[in-house]
Amino acid sequence: MNHRDRVRHRAPAETGGPPTRTVTLDDIARLVGVSRATVSNAYNRPDQLSTALRDRILGAARDLGYPGPDPAARSLRRGVAASVGVVLTETLSYAFSDSAAIAFLHGLTRRLEAHGLSVLLIPASPRRDAAAVRDAIVDGFVVYSMPDDDQHVSAIRRRNLPTVFVDQPRQSGSPFVGVDNLPAAREAARHLVDLGHRRLGVVSFPCRSDGHRGLADEDRQASPTRAVTRDRLAGYRAAAEAAGIAWIDVPVEERLRSDAAEGFDAGIALLTRPDPPTGILAMSDHLALGVIDAADHLGLDVPGDVSVVGFDDIPRAARWDPPLTTVQQPLTERGEVAGDLLLEALQHPGSEAPTRVLPTALVLRGSTALARTSDRR
Amino acid sequence: MNHRDRVRHRAPAETGGPPTRTVTLDDIARLVGVSRATVSNAYNRPDQLSTALRDRILGAARDLGYPGPDPAARSLRRGVAASVGVVLTETLSYAFSDSAAIAFLHGLTRRLEAHGLSVLLIPASPRRDAAAVRDAIVDGFVVYSMPDDDQHVSAIRRRNLPTVFVDQPRQSGSPFVGVDNLPAAREAARHLVDLGHRRLGVVSFPCRSDGHRGLADEDRQASPTRAVTRDRLAGYRAAAEAAGIAWIDVPVEERLRSDAAEGFDAGIALLTRPDPPTGILAMSDHLALGVIDAADHLGLDVPGDVSVVGFDDIPRAARWDPPLTTVQQPLTERGEVAGDLLLEALQHPGSEAPTRVLPTALVLRGSTALARTSDRR
DNA sequence: CATTCAGTCTAAATCGTTCCAGATGGGTAC
DNA sequence: GTACCCATCTGGAACGATTTAGACTGAATG
CATH class of the missing domain: 1.10.260.40 (lambda repressor-like DNA-binding domains)
Known part of the structure; x- marks a missing residue:
């Protein structure tokens, strides 16, 4: 001084x-x-x-x-910032513990850095106000799988800058990239049903951001705030009901984060029920791997005693023991496409807002097998 | 009107x-x-x-x-930006494929988001000019393991903002966090020597940013531009020479990136030499895992035929087959400490610039074993 | 000799805020 | 009636740059 x-x-x-x-x-x-x-x-x-x-x-x-x-x-x-704001589900640091988010950022930064753009990671936990969004000096935004009613999202909308939405309902006039979660999840569930599983269980993302951890009752299931959760739940349900399984009988364990510890916890909860499921659907691979650990912990064999299906196909999934059956989605590519769409929107502000739906595929590996004859009823 | x-x-x-x-x-x-x-x-x-x-x-x-x-x-x-700039080795997207960098960012963002600060990831590949650094609207910088002579680093210095340096020579007046690479690497090499290994090999980070891939001659080894490379190399060498091994006989394979593919490539190169090493030191776990794959590919047993030591102790290292012997360093904690130091520097601009050296530990696992008696000379 | 021209440099307007130092005006205290 | 105060609101000066239009050279052109 x-x-x-x-x-x-x-x-x-x-x-x-x-x-x-x-x-x-x-x-x-x-x-x-x-x-x-x-x-x-x-x-x-x-x-x-x-x-x-x-x-x-x-x-x-x-x-x-x-x-x-x-x-x-x-x-x-x-009037130019030379940077792009990114807002992700949950806390910022959480993004760095979730393979799917990391792969997304990998693809996104790959595209943006080629144009000399910096990436501003904006803290947007549900508990914070939207000040960081309002103060972000950026030319555009990328919004990654946020709750519909999130205040940060509405703050971004108000900013009136080019914005790409990823894996959540597209906003009018804004580009979108994501996968068709409902049919993808339905296929995963149908796979279990086809293998003869009648007692299913689900490990789900949070339905609301209220910190609830445990069984999701009908009311909570009615309207999850994140599209990903909503659509995957609907997909599971569609396949189950198509096979004549009453959805009310399917326990849905809601967990706060997508990691193995939460998956383990949910797996224990499901598998220690009086009438435990023989087929478990997890909304992410992280959760699914935790479920496999839980089965292991309880002395149950996967897939002998219980089949497990994940979602995402993170690199680790194929290397797990047993290798995880899962819904593959192009994780890195999603990021690249998001980058492309944003660059396009920045260069041609008035142009049409494209929607890019990327393909998914059910990858069959060792974590699923025919249900025991005795279990098929 | x-x-x-x-x-x-x-x-x-x-x-x-x-x-x-x-x-x-x-x-x-x-x-x-x-x-x-x-x-x-x-x-x-x-x-x-x-x-x-x-x-x-x-x-x-x-x-x-x-x-x-x-x-x-x-x-x-x-006069406030409410954000912090981060500059990392190599391209921005590369950071998202390197577990060590991811863990660092995890720790860093955890601290910064608690204070409502956003994180600006700045593209700083050696091929780009420093425009992104000059235009970064931030209150401070974090510099993560950059080459000494890098233009982005000097551009950051010129900005004259609070800056934390991680794993590289501290600049006068700036806080620093990192580990003591030389002794850590020396311990790793000594471990191999103690097991009776006389023919060593090294898989190294780049010595210069000139895209060289292959054996590093004496000249290149003389002055690597990144401190991490310099210090680890010196550590390996010190232990080898202390055991009476002539360093000139130790092949150092330089690779561009720290990933399994590069490690595999380097492993093949080392293990197909006329007189292949029985003990290999890799500067990162990613590289080390690639070396193990290479040994596998050549029908060699690890640790039976060749011992491998990594560096970092990424989560995957313990789960590999065989589990990797490696130098553990507190990856996430480094990020947290960097965050703390920067927050401190932002709050008290004039204050003393602290240096925080974090501990390392050699973790013995299954990838190293006694050299065959015939190999011990 | 007048004209054009390229090369340098300057003055002033502008970008969209925030914040300090009052101005205003009605109410309360004495 | 005078003094004082509080709650509101305003004017104008920053913040630190970029940019446009034009001024001033001296040289080259016709």
Whole structure:
């Protein structure tokens, strides 16, 4: 705080004004004896001034310790941020423990960095207000699987910037990329039914963001706030009912996060029921792998005693013991497509908002098998 | 003069001036008939005006589709960005394929999001210029294992913002967090030597950013640009020479990235030499796992025919077949500490710059064993 | 000799806010 | 009636840059 007016010419901030920079364009201009415009040009348009003068300016800037043109001021004036905001389900750090989210970010950044765009990861946990979204200095947004009623999403809508929605209901006029969750989940469930399983169980994402952990009653199942949850649940149910299984008899264990620990917990809960399921549908591979661990822990064989189906096909799924039967979706590609769509929207603001639905495929591996004859009823 | 000024009062952009916002604070102020300051207060200091007026203002804003105060302008005026820039080795997308980087980001974001800070991931591949760094609207930086001579790093230095350096030489006055790579690597190599291995091989990170892939000659080994590479190499060497092994006889295979494919490639190269090593030191677990695959591919047994030691102790290492002997370092904690240090530096700009050296530990698992008696010389 | 021109450089307007230092005006205290 | 106060609201000066239009050279052109 002491040698600040080594450079500063105006009066020192007296009444605690806004935090001031130590050196500005103005200071350089004054020192060299040229106009601000020329200093600006020295940085941004080297062809607009003689090399001699430019060197003199840049030299003076170095001497004064000038940090270069202030990015905020530049962004304000130019109207461009050169960055893209990303908002993900749950907390920010959670994204780095979820393979699916990581793969998505991998694809997304691959596309965006090719255009020199930075990626702003915005904290958007349900408990925080939307200040971070309002203050995000970005040219556009990517919204990844957020609850429908989330305040961050509505704050983003209000920002009125190009926005790509991933795996959630598309908003009018905004590009969308995702998979068709309902039929994909239905196929997974039908697979179990076809193998003769009649007693099913589900490990689900949260239906609401109220921190509930345990069985989801009819009421909760009625309207999950995230589209992914809603659609997969509906898919499971459709296949079950098509096979004549009463949905009310299918326990749905709701868990807060998508990780193996939660999956384990849910697996224990399901498999220690009086009449335990012989086929379990998990909404993610992380959860499914936890369920397999739980079966293991209880001395049950997978797939001998219980079959397990996941969702996502993360790399680890194929290497697990037993290898996981799961619904494959193009995780990285989703990110790439999201990047492409956003770049397109940034370049042609008024254009049509495309919808890209990516394919899924049920991958049969070792975690599912025919139900025991005795269980088929 | 009709209602066309419902939104914009100035003339439509004629000569392609700066991109203008559709609606500004000014427009709301004019419409409601109050001053700009009052509209600003409606957003930022609700206690400074009557609820009635505030509602009227917010209502008008909604009617006009006002996106809220412009973040760039706000940031300029306030002097705060509410975000932190992160620069990582290699491309941005690469970070999402490297468990160590992911764990780091996990820890970092966990700390930063608790304070409502966003994280700006800045593309800093060696091939790009430092524009993204110069334009980054942030309050501080985190620099993660970058080459010493990197232009992005010098651009960050010039920005003169609080900066935390991770796993690379600390810059004067800046906080640092990392591990002591030299002794850690030395311990890893000594472990092999103690097991009787005399013919060693190394799989290394790049010594320079020139895209070289293959054996690193003496010259290249002399001064790797990244501290991590430098220190680990020196550690391996120290242990080898202490055991009387001539370093010139130890093949160092340099690879571009830290992943299993590169490790596999390097493993093949080492193990198909005329006099193949019986003990291999890899600078990361990703590389080490690739080496194990390579041995497998060649019909060699690990650890029977060749011992392998990794570095990092990523989650997968313990679950591999055979489980990997490796140098454990606190991956997530490094991120957390980096976050803490940066938060501290942001809150107390002038304060002492702390150095935090985290502990490492050699974890003995199944990928290393006694050298065959015939190999011990 | 007048004209054009390219190369440099400058002045002033602007980007969209926030915040400080009052102004206003009605109510309460004495 | 005067003094004081509190709650509201306003004016205008920042914040630190970019950009457009034009001024000033000296040289080249016709």
